[in-house]
Amino acid sequence: MKSSGNTILMTGGGSGIGAALAQRLAARGDTVIVAGRRREALEEAIAGHDRMHAMTLDIDDAGSIEDFAARLIAEHPALNAVIHNAGIMRFEALDARRDLADAEATIATNLLGPIRLTNALIDHLVAQPDAAIVTVTSGLAFVPLVAAPTYSASKAAIHSYTVSLRDALKGRVEVIEIAPPAVRTNLTPGQSDREGYMPLDAFADEVMALLSGDPTPAEVLVERVRPLRNAEAEGAFDQRLQMINDFARAERERNGG
Incomplete structure (x- = not known):
């Protein structure tokens, strides 16, 4: 990925990881369009950043994605990169019959959203020099959080989809x-x-340092996520599955969440 001079779409760019990375990318010389549902949050994210722009997007709606992609290309024809960062995480209990609304919403946002948006932009991107597609998955793609099973599964699916994209677009x-670890957002x-x-x-500073590598690594892994990414290869999957679930449970209980 070019170290500056890109025109980048950042979904979920109004807060958290998306906003933090978008602001750093703009500061290094990229033009960044942040997209999300809440216009107020987007405007707050771009305030004081001349290279940042805001566009609303409902990532759950297929028709909205198609309309958004057409507007995006028309307004920013130099677009050469997209970062699929938008995501939701819902806690779900698996030990009794339940309403599946949270699971279905998670799949729509975390899995179908990036697939649909990539599809809407792919013909444009393959025609651009120095084009890049970046997916944001999770350490939970490799070792799941039992309390967030559909979130973990959606991130595992996006990891697999990313591998396929990488080979298809080589x-x-x-x-x-x-692949972030647990981050304070x-x-x-x-x-x-x-x-x-x-x-x-x-987290954002370490990611930016890794993105600036030449060549950019295919997987951007901060040190704190490596125990999850490498758990199976290191023969430590069961141990780390128990470790992260015990840790997450204790953190939620300690903070009343």
Whole structure:
């Protein structure tokens, strides 16, 4: 990925990881369009950043994605990169019959959203020089959080989809995966204050350093996520499955979440 001069779409760019990375990308010389549902949050994210722009997007709606893609290309024809960051995480109990609305919403946002948006932009991207598609998955793609099973499964699916994209687009579009550990954001209630989670600024700074590598790594992995990414290869899957679930449970109980 070029170290500056890109025109980048960042979904879920109004807060958290999306906003933090978007602001750093703009500061290094990229033009960044942040997209999301809440216009107020987007405007707050771009305030004071000349290279940032805001566009509303309902990532759950297929028709909205198609309309958005057409507007995006018309307004920013130099677009050469997309970062699929939008996502939701819902806690679900699997031990009794339940309403599946949370599971279905998670799949629509975390899995179908990136697939649909990539499809809407792919013909444009393959025609651009230095094009890149970046997916944001999770350490939970590799070792699941039992309390968030559909979220973990959706991230595992996007990891697999990213591998396929990388091979299908080899030599035409660079495909990169960012797999965060638990980061202090508002993804779930109380998460922004959990001491055991990685501070957002530290995460964003480490990601930016890795993205600046030459060549850019296919998987952008901060040090704190490596135990999850490598759990199976290191023969430690069962141990780390229990470890992260015990840790997450204790953190939620300690913070009343």
